[in-house]
Amino acid sequence: MQELPGIGKRYDFDLGGSTDRVSVVTRRDGVRDLYVFTAKSDEPVAVIELTEEQARKVGAVLAGTFFD
Template sequence: MGKGVHIQELPGLGTRYDVDLRSGGERVSIVVSRDGKRHLYVFTSGGTDDPAAVVEMTEDQARKVGAVLAGTFFVD
């Protein structure tokens, strides 16, 4: 963690992690709920400030996506 990740507590719901991708306003926000669910918000630059996509994942699905993103070797 550390630099470039903004952490925001969401009382009663969980924690939100904002990661800036590019100076143009491209970023992702990940909300980790207390019940294990993950909400991934994708913001693209330009236009409106509404999220371009929102994906809801279970803990298991998030772990898979996370492993692929992190480059962990992955065999079915």
């Protein structure tokens, strides 16, 4: 985890592929930014902004703590 002074925190996750990577920035106001990297590049292939509510739902499904 990396502190982003004045913004929040950043969490980096290296995934299965040699280049797949996900970063989540949790902003102090609750907004989360999801960065997806799939190539050997500093540029993300996708950047998604989620409200706290949206992030909670997506996170629950990913984490497996949501069942229906």
